[in-house]
Amino acid sequence: MNVLRSGNVKTAIWNRILLASTVMFFGGCSSSGPTVTAATSTPAQLFTLEPTPTRKGLLDTASGNLATLLADPANAEFTLVKINPALISQQTQDLAVSLPDGKTAQFHLRDFTTITPGIDGWVGYKPSAWKAAHAASASEIENDPLYYLSLVREGDKLAGRVIVEGQRYRLDSIGSGQYVLIKVDESKLPAEGEPLVDPAGQALDETQGKVPQSAHSTIRVMFLATDQRRAKSPYYRLELALALFTANQYMKNSDVQITYELAGFFDEPYDETGRDYKQQLNDIRLAQPFAGNVLRRREALGADMVSMYSTATALCGQAWLASSKARAHSVISCTDALAHELGHNLGASHNWKEGKEEGDPPYMYGYRYTGSPRFRTQMSYGCSPTCPGVAYHSNPRLTYQGIPLGTEAHHDVARLFNERRETVENFYPVPLAPPMELEFYPEKNFSGRHCSLEFLPNDIRPNCNEVHSVKVQNFKAGMRLCFYATDFDYACYRGSYTGNFQVADLDASGTLPDGLGRESLPGHEPLTGKVRNIVYTLDTSVTIKLYSLADYQGDTCTFRLYQGKVANISDFPGCDVVAGGKSRSAKVYAFPGANTKLCFLNADDRRSLCFTGSYKGNFQIRNWDEGSGLPPGLVRTRAGGGYMNGLVHRVSFGMQ
Known part of the structure; x- marks a missing residue:
């Protein structure tokens, strides 16, 4: 990436900025910076303020992402800040911010999530003081919606959103480990575009009043970025990861049983020059050969929705309304608009008022309240004078300071999303694994000119040069x-490990991450320089990880089981801690589906817990006696009566 090559240039720019600065240093200083802390009475400061020149001074020396940010009129005030990215971790329970105007806030961790391998998200809220001071109500929201902190981190790069007293700020990386805090003037953001009606989606949608059959839905989203956006925003992937992470918070806050999952990125060239929003939306589907390549990538990733990141400035975003599978597309130029545009794809619209024609369904609208407290939900237009946007979708079953966040008749986007979620979730099946990337090196220890190839499940491909060593990115547990x-x-690699690994010498066992194993035939000929084909498939045996406690806690052991095998758990090395019926939960990797059957048995085989069905892939058993949370297509059966907890001694795997 260019940003890596330009590190010295960016450092020089930063030094010139600091030397040119004549603005007072507003915050306290620290020679060592903040350190990672658990919950304490004095939480770590997320950032410290640095001396910052005027906007003109910044413009005189800015390049890269800083120049792009300065060009946005909605980015009103800039302050250089010092951040320790290591704070963005699961161990950090509380963070504090001190703003240039002297306002402060503290945020407590609510969720820490790995959004995609290498990118983690941290979100914190401030508890509602109003709720604490008033009579308890189950409908009253737990958090103060005028305060919010959402952060994502990739190495030393991060992106974030901060809201204090309803005022929105953004945190952005500007290269070489340097960051900027930006006060946002929301009045200068482009408008949200009116959604385009998808005739096919409207005609086929029969979800009104539907009771979901599943407890939760995962909707996979694939991102595109135009040539112009990739050139202007070197950290566009991080920005999109933050936007999706934030969209998930809105769902969780609103009691919507949807999780958006990052399916992947598609970076084929696309020139947006002269193309307005509607044209860009249509190009995703119609502009050949681009559209055909998008569709092939979408099918490979199992992406239910597709969103393109553009530099168009007329709108913040536009999408198809209640979209069919073919048009589950959106285009955004403000990443904060992503949740809104995906909401259009799910069927929600902006506002309804008396005298307006009712929608289908009539409760499909966002909500705004202009009394006290003033607010608007995520699908709503703004107000005049302004009303703060809150991190919720309209839901009349929730209240903010006693005021419902919607109405049953016309403003219940949460209900709409829950009714339609299974339709969208099933646009595509979940793939066995995400794309995996291999870097091949012609010498040991990753020396020489390398080449890269991407692999999808069931790919069989020749290598792109002689292979002596290899770097593997995005390997999925249960694959081979x-x-x-x-x-x-x-030489084959398989097991319960998910993530990246390296093989410095293809003919040596080497050191591998826990849960990953290597196998080859004894006495095989050297592989280095002779590899002809690489195969990436679902493992031919299941890998089972047992836990001594429910919910995947306690002591563990991992073993592999081939078809036709029946074994005592005590037969596997290292499994004494869960042998003799001591296990309480399990994770299963590479279940092949079809006509196979995996069974857990008591000591005399009179009681059994078996899994069969069409599902292929990984699944989890949080408690031997609890049957919830299994993926669609997996069938759980019990025989012999009684409990299985404390009684699992044996395991079998074979054909039905």
């Missing part, structure tokens, strides 16, 4: 990665 010279000369 094999390097073949001949049918008898190979």
